[in-house]
Amino acid sequence: MTQDFTEKTLSSTVVYDGDFLEVRKDQSMLSDGAKATREIVVHPGASMIIPIFDDSTILMENQYRYAVGRHCLEFPAGKRDECETPVETARRELLEETGYTARVWKELINIHPGVGYTNEQITIFIAEQLEMGVPNRDDGELLESVWLTIDDAFSRFHAGEITDAKTIIGLFLARHYCTRR
Amino acid sequence: MTQDFTEKTLSSTVVYDGDFLEVRKDQSMLSDGAKATREIVVHPGASMIIPIFDDSTILMENQYRYAVGRHCLEFPAGKRDECETPVETARRELLEETGYTARVWKELINIHPGVGYTNEQITIFIAEQLEMGVPNRDDGELLESVWLTIDDAFSRFHAGEITDAKTIIGLFLARHYCTRR
Numbered sequence: 001m002t003q004d005f006t007e008k009t010l011s012s013t014v015v016y017d018g019d020f021l022e023v024r025k026d027q028s029m030l031s032d033g034a035k036a037t038r039e040i041v042v043h044p045g046a047s048m049i050i051p052i053f054d055d056s057t058i059l060m061e062n063q064y065r066y067a068v069g070r071h072c073l074e075f076p077a078g079k080r081d082e083c084e085t086p087v088e089t090a091r092r093e094l095l096e097e098t099g100y101t102a103r104v105w106k107e108l109i110n111i112h113p114g115v116g117y118t119n120e121q122i123t124i125f126i127a128e129q130l131e132m133g134v135p136n137r138d139d140g141e142l143l144e145s146v147w148l149t150i151d152d153a154f155s156r157f158h159a160g161e162i163t164d165a166k167t168i169i170g171l172f173l174a175r176h177y178c179t180r181r
Numbered sequence: 182m183t184q185d186f187t188e189k190t191l192s193s194t195v196v197y198d199g200d201f202l203e204v205r206k207d208q209s210m211l212s213d214g215a216k217a218t219r220e221i222v223v224h225p226g227a228s229m230i231i232p233i234f235d236d237s238t239i240l241m242e243n244q245y246r247y248a249v250g251r252h253c254l255e256f257p258a259g260k261r262d263e264c265e266t267p268v269e270t271a272r273r274e275l276l277e278e279t280g281y282t283a284r285v286w287k288e289l290i291n292i293h294p295g296v297g298y299t300n301e302q303i304t305i306f307i308a309e310q311l312e313m314g315v316p317n318r319d320d321g322e323l324l325e326s327v328w329l330t331i332d333d334a335f336s337r338f339h340a341g342e343i344t345d346a347k348t349i350i351g352l353f354l355a356r357h358y359c360t361r362r
Contacts, residue, residue, distance in 0.1 A: 005245035005252065005323045016197040016204055021220045021298060023197055023204060028247055031323060038247045039202045041222060041298070064186035065296040066209055066219045071186065072296050113294045113346045114301070115246040115253050117202060117222070121344075142186045142212060163302075165294045165346040172353045 005031045007038075015039075043120035047090035048077035050108075050170045051100060051127045056178045058150060059098060059130070060167070063143035073146060073156060074167045077122065086123035094127055098145050099135035102127035108173055113165055122166050126177060150175050186212045188219075196220075224301035228271035229258035231289075231351045232281060232308045237359045239331060240279060240311070241348070244324035254327060254337060255348045258303065267304035275308055279326050280316035283308035289354055294346055303347050307358060331356050 007028040016023035022042040030036055051059035058075075065072045078093035080086070087105055094100055106126040113120055137143070148156075153171055156162050162171070188209040197204035203223040211217055232240035239256075246253045259274035261267070268286055275281055287307040294301055318324070329337075334352050337343050343352070 003243065003323075003325045005243075007245055007247050015199060018196065018204070018206060018220045019218050021204060021222070023199070023202060025199060026247070031245070034320075036247075037200050039199045040248045041202070062184065062186075064188055064212070065293075066188050066207070066217075067221045067298055067300050068293050068296050068302070069300070072293070074296070109341065110344055111346045111349060112246075112249050112253070112344045114299070115249050115255070115345050117248055118295070119248050119250070120295070121249070122346075139215075142184075144184045160290065163291055163293045164296050165292045165303075165350060168292060168350050169346060169353075172350075 007031065007036070010035065039117060041114075041118040041120070043079070043118050044082075045080040045086070046077055046120060046122045047080065047086050047093060048075050048122050048124045048166050048170060049090050049094045049127050050075055050124065050174050051094065051098070051102065051130055052174060052178065053130060056150060057147050058153060058174055059100065060146045060148060060153065061097060061143045062146050068163075072164050072167075073153075073162050074164045075170045077166060087125065090123070090125045090127070095133065096136045096138070097141070097143065099133045100127070100130045101133055103129035103131070111166065111169060124166070124170060124173065126174070150178060188212065188217070191216065220298060222295075222299040222301070224260070224299050225263075226261040226267070227258055227301060227303045228261065228267045228274060229256050229303050229305050229347050229351060230271050230275045230308050231256055231305065231355050232275065232279065232283065232311055233355060233359065234311060237331060238328050239334060239355055240281065241327045241329060241334065242278060242324045243327050244322075249344075253345050253348075254334075254343050255345045256351045258347065268306065271304070271306045271308070276314065277317045277319065278322070278324065280314045281308070281311045282314055284310035284312070292347065292350060305347070305351060305354065307355070331359060
């Protein structure tokens with residue numbers, strides 16, 4: 001990168017503090033000295049898990065996503081609780097949502113789903129050597145586990161049935177990983 | 182998909198109407214009859230462009246993203262203006278941000294960057310047969326064009342330098358496309 005466009009925060013105010021979302025409105029100074037308003041959805045971060053069985057089957061979830069008005073096929077994921085590390089969030093969410101524990105955890109990458117308006121960062125893990133337990137879902141968290149081959153998942157992606165950005169990235173990472181292990 | 186978890190909207194209120202962000206708070210009825218609160222960032226939709234030159238060089242942008250506090254290397258993208266179709270947004274944003282026009286446009290897929298809390302949908306295009314003109318950037322839109330090979334872009338992704346979700350998906354799509362054209 002040659003040019004430096006770093007901005008400086010001049011002021012910061014919480015303008016909406018809801019049940020799930022917090023919105024901040026900041027004034028920033030741009031690198032050219034001009035001022036700008038920046039609105040941000042403040043997010044604690046999240047972890048996403050790509051559960052891969054010994055035969056390369058992957059575990060996904062079918063759930064209704066109110067914000068987009070449709071069911072989504074996604075990898076298990078969830079928000080960071082206070083004081084949790086990314087892998088702790090991943091272990092907890094995998095257990096809560098699917099009932100599985102994993103003996104092997106591999107941290108892959110961090111992604112930003114919405115650089116324009118949220119500080120959310122998602123840490124992506126592969127979970128292997130999976131063992132079934134009992135799911136412990138949050139109230140109102142209605143979802144079902146779906147077992148798929150990676151090829152089947154890609155067919156559904158190419159058919160427009162998988163549209164969740166973090167999950168699409170997870171599919172490419174899973175395919176790359178499975179061809180090399 | 183076997184199970185149907187479709188929710189019904191019971192009420193809907195705009196709780197924050199800012200300069201850039203609008204937040205809605207809805208009450209919904211879950212498929213099991215329980216009620217839930219859903220907070221959503223309302224978004225008009227966006228288009229992202231993967232500009233590919235005849236020699237398979239791609240065009241990206243370096244810009245500072247205040248929400249994540251760092252520079253991001255991204256494909257050109259922007260929000261839908263009223264009455265625009267996705268390809269019209271793509272043409273406008275490519276011209277405004279980079280100065281390029283393209284003779285060939287191919288719509289690839291739609292993705293949802295944040296199914297948990299926004300209805301944003303991004304339509305991804307490939308733009309080919311590019312011709313240079315003059316960029317016409319919005320006020321406060323400080324960015325620079327960066328030309329890269331796809332291999333270089335993947336090296337930067339694997340080094341953790343490319344973290345924007347839509348851009349990562351675009352890189353995988355670009356690689357797939359260029360190996361087949």
